[in-house]
Amino acid sequence: MTSQPGPVLRMSYLAASIAGVAFFVLSVAWLGVWPARKLAEQARLTGPEHPLALTASEVRGRAVYAREGCAYCHSQQVRFTDADIARFGAPTMAWETRGDTPHMMGTRRIGPDLARVSGTRSQDWHLTHLYAPRSVVPASVMPAYRHLFQGAPDQPGQSARDLVAYLETLGRVRDLAWPGGEAPAEVVHPARARRTGEVPELQADGDAALGAMLYAGHCAACHGASGIGDGPGAVGLRPRPTNLALHSYSQERVAEVLWNGVAGTAMPAWRDRSIEELSALAAHLQRISVPGVPADPLRADQIRPTDEERDLGGRIYAANCAQCHGAEGAGDGSAAIDLPVAPTNFTRQTPMFDEALRALRNGIDGTPMAPWGSRLSGDELTAVAHYVREFYGGRR
Amino acid sequence: MALGSPSPASPALVESRLVQAHGLAALATLLVSVTFGIIIALQLWVPDLGAGTPWLSWGRLRYAHTQGIMLGWLANAFFAFLYHAVPRLTGRPVTSPQLGRWLFALWNIAVMLPGWVLVLAGVSQPLEWAEFPLVVDAVVLVGVVMAVIQFVPPFFTRGLDSLYVSSWYVIGGLVFTALAYPMGNIVPEFVPGAAGAAFSGLWIHDAVGLFVTPMALAIIYYVIPAVTRKPIFSHFLSMLGFWLLFFLYPLNGTHHYVLSVIPMEAQVTAITASALLGVTVIIVVANLLLSLHGSGVLAEDHGLRFVVMATIFYLVVSIQGSLQAFMSVNAFVHFTDWVIGHSHLAMLGFATFAAAGGLAHAWPHIPGARYNPRAMTWAYWLLLGGLTTMVVDLTIAGLVEGQLWQMGAPWTASLEAARPYWIVRTLSAVPIAGGFIAFLVGLTTGPRTDSGAGVAS
Structure with missing residues (x-):
């Protein structure tokens, strides 16, 4: 090339610099400024007029x-x-x-x-x-x-x-x-826990072995390996994860909890799982809840209320419990809708007798269920515990 | 002097101490950044590693890792190369040795050190490739302006005796970086939401396309003819490639947010530019490889050997980039480890091999510097093996993750599936870290070069 570069060469460097800057400005205008304006316009047209500010x-x-x-x-x-x-x-x-x-x-x-x-x-x-x-x-x-x-x-x-x-x-x-x-x-969000909503039917003959594996991988962290609610994640949760071994669930209830989660608690919805997997989990759950006789928890306890206890329980239930849990125990009392955690529907889920008594006496921390131990006598608590358990499976 | 190759220069014009200082700073910051990278790679399968220690948590270390690689390792290595090459390209010294010492101190003591400390202490901005906080951004900007003052004027002053494409890339890269850096590091702090993301997207690509790529190409275009002593295959193709790259690179950014709410016109523009960029890179790389004139991929000269591999990585990563910008591909691989593989191929494959080639080429020209060719051979093979393992592994991991997400599998299934790949990826750090240590050994042991005149060109 030339050993005397002269102004032409220097000019070409200058031209390159100017063109480079122009390319850059073009890109920012085309892909930065213009989209920003368009997005602002879109936001103005489609967004709420008064957006929520953060606290x-x-x-x-x-x-x-x-x-x-x-x-x-x-x-x-x-x-x-x-x-x-x-x-x-x-x-x-x-x-x-x-x-x-x-x-x-x-x-x-x-x-x-x-x-x-x-x-x-x-x-x-x-x-x-x-x-x-x-x-x-x-x-x-x-x-x-x-x-x-x-x-x-x-x-x-x-x-x-x-x-x-x-x-x-x-x-x-x-x-x-x-x-x-x-x-x-x-x-x-499809995975959001919700209180109501259509729930698919689970298969009655779920693969309990698969269920056990899924349970170990996803449920045991909170509910514990044996289902008694003592998993490593349980410590910080309010309400505490349910002690599955002390409750009986109808298949419908299991489906509902797995599909919708339990709104207001740490129990998430598992709608990203297949029906096979959820059915398998349900099968495993039936094994760990109320060992032995899952279908009839009343018989499993071998504890039966007397007629007097039934009457007493009914009166106390109607006066104190029905507002939330519903007159028929279906969790549909007039106050239920306002509660952050839905009251238990006793027709589809029931605690063992001791667990019912414990919940009545101490309440359930982290839910609206209040402690009744100081307000009801021992006989009254026993009577109510019997009473709510008899809603299960449409027994009453 | 033939058109299309760098000219010899009197070694007296070269600030050799600054080449050496930036070279060693580059390797020091590199080893620190790689350590950060290894910890976060480990944490993906040993997640409780460092738990309870805020500065050892994954997010902060990742910030420190990428900023360290870009601003610590690559920028220092590029500066080292510029001190070697600019006087040789222009026949003029850089603007001021005094300015050089200030730039070195500023870059390493006022950018890297506080940048890392602040990010690890939790003072940062959540913007990709821009994690150092605003106060450090300001110092970086001062540094870039100083670099422009240091390296650009020699091209405009007396003494030009060849129009060489490296010069164009040096000028373009420095000027563009000065413009793009504030656009990517400062503007998104003030522009909210998706609009801010549009600017971030531009910067994510500009950081690679307007800072790293021009500097890396300047090195490649310099080293190949300097070692082979033959001109570049086609000056026309060099110039065509240069102009196309500088036109297309800035228009790529929005491809980081394909299928988002950012206006479709911008997305389509970016995707089109990405496709054209792939074509352009084929031209650029063909021109570079044809310039080898039979020197082969595994040249005796380590500088050449590194830059040739960088050229090949450049081709692969660019074709991959064009491919993954397309909506159908992007819908599948975006958000997965595929992209992490891609960015490592770009920064650790293309850019690092180019930077290493630049250092390896410049080092024996430093009077009195030590140079150990055996260690450099080890460095080359360890890095090549480690990087290839990592990129292949992450690419497969990304495909597996993408498939599971498409299938609607539970989220944790993608974590469980990725675990073996994350383990392999961590193991790939052994040869990579070993390669960098070998590289450092290569530049600090072995016989000293002639402390007098140095080697010509």
Whole structure:
């Protein structure tokens, strides 16, 4: 080439620099500024006029989420794909993220998407999960955020409380913006626990061996290996995981609990499981609940009330229990709808006698079930315990 | 001097101490970043490792890992190469040795050190490839401007005697980085939601396309003719590739958010640009490989050997990138380990091999520096084996995860299925870390080079 570069060569470098800058500006305008304007317009047209702002605690929780890198394993965007919609609910709209600065949409999912996580898990579950993830989800690879706690899952520090408060906002705006005020659970998040809703029928002859395996992998963490509610995850949960060995369940009730979860408790919905798997779990459950005679817990106890006890139990039940549990024990009393945890439907689920007595005496921590030990005499408690157990299977 | 190859320069023009200082800083920050990477790879299957210690938790270490690789290892290695190459390309010294010492100190003591400390202490921003907090971003920006002042003016002053494509990439890369860095690191702090993600998406690609790639290509375009002593195959193709890359790279960013709420027009633009980019890279790589003139893939010269492998990785990772931008593929592999494999192929395959080639090429030219060819051979094979294992493993893992997600399998099924792959991936760190240690040994042991004039060109 030339040994005298001259102005032409220098000009060409200059031209390259200018063109380079122009390319860059073009890209930012085309793929940054223009989409931003379009998204703002979309948000304005489709979003609620007065978006919910985050509380101070939720804002702090968001900062914890940001600094711990949560967004690097949990995306916050449901994409417009069938698989995403089936698993996480309706695709994320522009207006849903308009308050998120900086955004945490994410590009990797080691854990599930969290854009709609509100309502899918209870607060105590979240806290337990943050403190010791594998105590509630044995297959989880999430880091344990013990440093946000004071030594126990039910002793959260302020950061842990804030973080859970923030998690409860994810999907909330979409939920509330639904016509009528609250979206159907499956639209917001298909895995959300719900109080009512269609439940598929489980097969009567589930594979109990498969059920035992599934139980060990997914249920034992809270309900304990033998079903007595003493799993490693149980410590921080309110209400405590049910002692499955001390209750009997109808097949319908098992289906309902597995499919819908138990809203207001840490029991999640297992709708991502096949009917075969759920049927298998149901078969295993029938083995561990009330060993020996699952179909007839009354006979299993060999404890029968006298007629006087039945009368006394009925009077006390009508006066104190029926408002929530319903006159016929179906959990459909007039107050039931307002309770954060649905009252037990005794026609489909019944405690063993001792367990009934214990619940009556002490109440059930973490639910609206109050302790009656100081208000009723021993005879009265016994009578009510007998009385509620006789609802099971339409016996009354 | 023939068109299309770097010119010799008087070694007196070269700030050899800065080549050496940045080279050693590059390797030091690399080993730290790799350690972070190994811990987080382990944590995926030993998740309670480090539990209860905030700075050892996965999220914070991941921030430190990627920022360390990009700003610690690659940037330092690129600076080392620029101190070697810019005077040789321009026949002029860099702007100021004094500025060079300040840049070195600023970059390592005011960027890397506080960046890592703050991120591990929980002061950060949750933006990919931009995790250092705003205060560190400001220092990085000062550093980039200093680098522009240091390296760009020699190209415009007296003494140009060849129009070489490396020069174009150096100028373009530095100027673009100065523009793209604030756009990706600062703008999303003020633009909410999906709109902020649109800017983040641009930066995720610009970090690779406008900073890492131009510098890596500058090294490759420099080392091949410098070692073979033959010109680049086609100057026309070099220039065509340069202009196409610089036009297309910035338009790729939105492909990180395909099928999201970001307007479809932007997504389609990015996907189209991604496809065209793949075609362009085929041209660029063909031109580079044809320039080997029979030197072969396994050249005697370690610098050449590394950059040739970088060139091959560049082709593979770019074709893969074009492929995974397409909606149907993206719907399947996005969010999976496939993408992690892809980014390692880009940063550890293409960029790291280029940076290593640049260092290996420049090092024997430093008067009095030690150089151990045997260790460099070990480094090459260990890195090649480790990286290939890791990328193949993560790619399969991604396909398995994607399939399970498509099938609607329970989430934990994808974790259980990924576990063996995560174990293999962690084991692949043994040869990779070993390769980097061998590389460090290669630059710090062995016979000293002539402390007088150094080796010409």
